[in-house]
Amino acid sequence: MxxxxxxxxxxxxxxxxxxxxxxxxxxxxxxxxxxxxxxxxxxxxxxxxxxxxxxxxxxxxxxxxxxxxxxxxxxxxxxxxxxxxxxxxxxxxxxxxxxxxxxxxxxxxxxxxxxxxxxxxxxxxxxxxxxxxxxxxxxxxxxAEPLSVGVYAARMAHLGPDSDVLINGSGPVGILTAFAAESYGANVTVVDINPERIEYAGECGFSSCINNKVSGQFDTVFECSGYGHEYSIHRTARGGDLFLIGMGEEEGINPLMASIGGINIHGIFRYVNTYPEAIRIIKRYRNRxxxxxxxxxxxxxxxxxxxxxxxxxxxxxxxxx
Structure with a gap:
């Protein structure tokens, strides 16, 4: 075999x-x-x-x-x-x-x-x-496996219609998290430092740009790059939620900024009971x-x-x- x-x-x-x-x-x-x-x-x-x-x-x-x-x-x-x-x-x-x-x-x-x-x-x-x-x-x-990570994160974020979401990192997990967030009704923006990755996000139907083109803040930020913690915490609004999905650097979170801003930081590790929902999302967005x-x-x-x-x-x- x-x-x-x-x-x-x-x-x-x-x-x-x-x-x-x-x-x-x-x-x-x-x-x-x-x-x-x-x-x-x-x-x-x-x-x-x-x-x-x-x-x-x-x-x-x-x-x-x-x-x-x-x-x-x-x-x-x-x-x-x-x-x-x-x-x-x-x-x-x-x-x-x-x-x-x-x-x-x-x-x-x-x-x-x-x-x-x-x-x-x-x-x-x-x-x-x-x-x-x-x-x-x-x-x-x-x-369904990589999408499940995004489904679990979107579920933990309690996303709903008109939630404004920033996703930092437009690799596979970042873009699949964007699909999960959109399936909950969220307005999604995807950023990255790599122009080629940004093109993939755009081709999948998402509003996307190089990360330095975004200056505003978002109530919900999904850090999917594994290396953009400082950028992501700066883009998280006061009292907002930052979800750490990408695995990369072991350092990068500014605890003082999180404390002063009242930012809630969540670790996302794998998923729980997500596969049926992930399969439904794949069927819904299969062309994209x-x-x-x-x-x-x-x-x-x-x-x-x-x-x-x-x-x-x-x-x-x-x-x-």
Whole structure:
């Protein structure tokens, strides 16, 4: 069974691994079709770690997964397109028991060391974290994972009609957060320092510009760049809410400015119960999501693709397994 294995930083290989055995009760078998390359996949490839998550042994990459259900489900028809939520929480800790399973300290999340990811021909996964995506292609279904981050953030922000929202960072998560915010009725402005990224946001139908062209303040700001904390806090109105989504620098928040301005700062980590809503948003905006689906490569091309840095040229690259 073909798989994409990160052996060590800068060293990824296509390897054959053993076929799956029996399917445990409560699990389903999925033929993986499409896996989006995430910034975390690239970061592990380049550096071998993200914060405290360190690659200590070979690991299969990938967690943005769309596939075809092969067997095991009582609620989803065999042969259906499915989106796979990549985390398996323990279900027992205080965070799981209070509905915040994204904070579970024992979460087993695809392609987060030491847990293998989904860039492999077949996976088995708990049925409760597999969702029907009928009407979508596997490529489209793979977008449910990064979009879920935006859905969770928009939900936590209690957005509604006429909410004015600024999104700093027009990479994949930033633009998908813009779709989530718009789906709640918000007026969305997307900024970035990269003109090419700004073009993607505009092509997806959002008001967008280089960040120094925006001088006003917003009641809700989503920091999606991972590096623009100082800019984002300056753009947050007094008494407003700043949501930290992008993962990058470990420093950058001015606590004095937050205190004087009465700014509420929220950390956003993954998501909770978002997949059905994410799938509905993909169906609603599927034409505008076209820039996310333009670049796809065969799994055998991936080692050279990562080595050459080709992924930097596209808004999203989807690996066909």
């Amino acid at each position: 073909k798989s994409v294995v990160l052996e060590s930083a800068g060293n990824v290989k296509i390897e054959d691994i053993e076929e799956l055995g029996d399917i445990p009760e409560g699990y389903v078998k999925i033929k993986v079709q499409s896996v989006g390359i995430c910034g975390s996949d690239v970061h592990y490839y380049l550096h071998g770690k993200i914060g405290d998550f360190v690659l200590r042994k070979p690991m299969i990459l990938g967690h943005e997964t769309g596939g075809i259900l092969e067997s095991g489900s009582a609620s989803i028809k065999r042969g259906s397109v499915v989106a796979v939520e990549p985390g398996i929480p323990c279900g027992k800790c205080i965070y799981c028991r209070t509905g915040r399973y994204n904070l579970c300290p024992d979460m087993r999340f695809f392609a987060t060391p030491p847990v293998d990811g989904s860039m492999v021909e077949h996976i088995v996964h708990p049925e409760e974290f597999v969702y029907s995506a009928d009407g979508l292609t596997p490529d489209e279904a793979s977008l 999501l076209a820039p996310f689906l333009r670049k796809h490569i065969d799994v055998d091309e991936l080692p050279g693709y990562l080595a050459d840095g080709e992924y930097e040229k596209y808004l999203k690259t989807i690996v066909r397994i």
